Amino acid sequence: MLINSENGVIELESFTTRLYKGMSLDQLEQSDFYKEKYHSIQDVKTGYFWYYFKSIEIQGYQVSFSLCFFGDQLDIIQMNTWENGDAKDWNEWTEEKEMKVFHRNNTFLSQILDRLPTQKQKKPYPSRTFIFPWGNVWSVYDPRSAGSFMGINFNEEENK
Incomplete structure (x- = not known):
């Protein structure tokens, strides 16, 4: 299982790595996942x-x-x-291609969470949300950024 439905921890078993809110940067940097798959960093100048x-x-x-x-x-x-057919730059990008990414992300989440989304929205943007006691897992197509993304939100009281 990738996302633990009890606490939202991501288990990357092939790298013996667990990702979770509050994880220290030191812990990440010592992980096999970081050592093998790190690509780049962006400082957004806000901390x-x-x-x-x-x-x-x-x-x-x-x-x-x-x-x-x-x-x-x-x-x-x-x-x-x-996937290989996804747009690699703006010249290849179309909303139709990006919606395919959104639908693929939704299918992926339903498979790894072994359930259907709790909420589906079309407005203001297409999104799917899987709600858990500790927070939620979400997927969205955002036309402002011309991108589709997935992520995890944790309830504030879950902070360690």
């Missing part, structure tokens, strides 16, 4: 740093992770599926 990783295969999908740290603690977890 937040985004760490980007090369994709890994999960249940037949190529999945990439973007991890946002505030200071030295993991704060935001985002993911995305990828």
Whole structure:
């Protein structure tokens, strides 16, 4: 299982790595996942740093992770599926292609969570949300950024 439905922890078994809100940057940097798949970092100049990783295969999908740290603690977890036919730049991008990514992300989440979304919305943007006692797992197509993303939100009281 990738996302533990009891607590929202992401288990990357092939890298013996667990990703969770509040994880320290030191813990991430010592993980096999970081050592093998780290790609780049972006300092957004607000105390937040985004760490980007090369994709890994999960249940037949190529999945990439973007991890946002505030200071030295993991704060935001985002993911995305990828296939060869996806747009590689603006010249290849179409809304139709991006909606395929959105639908593929939804299928991926339903498979790894072994359930259907709790909420489906069309407005203001197409989204799917899987609600749990500790927070939620979401997928959205955002036309403002012309992208589809997935992620995990944790309830504030779950902070460690």
